[in-house]
Amino acid sequence: MRKKNKLLIFIGLELIFCVVNILLIKLCGRVFVWKEVWPIFAISSGIALFLSSLIVSKKITPKFLVPSGFLVVLGVFFMLFSMHIVPITFVEFVKRW
DSSP, X not given: OHHHHHHHHHHHHHXXXXXXXXXXHHHTOSOOOHHHHHHHHHHHHHHHHHHHHHHHHSSOOHHHHHHHHHHHXXXXXXXXXXXXXXXXXXXXXXXXX
């Protein structure tokens, strides 16, 4: 029963985060393209996974902390390139590295 609760809480949190992200993007006034904002949804998925594990099991477990942290770190990393915070493209970064 606990696995089902974690899944339902994760889905609920993910839906809430997605709606909030979409509303913030729309209220910002700037026109965003999906290519630019998709890392925000990866970050919110990582946060939702971490929170759902924390809410149900009342403790931090590595089996949820590692994937959620991985989603957040990758989301932030890809956001640097998709929102043009870094002056080079991701392809140029990979070629240079």
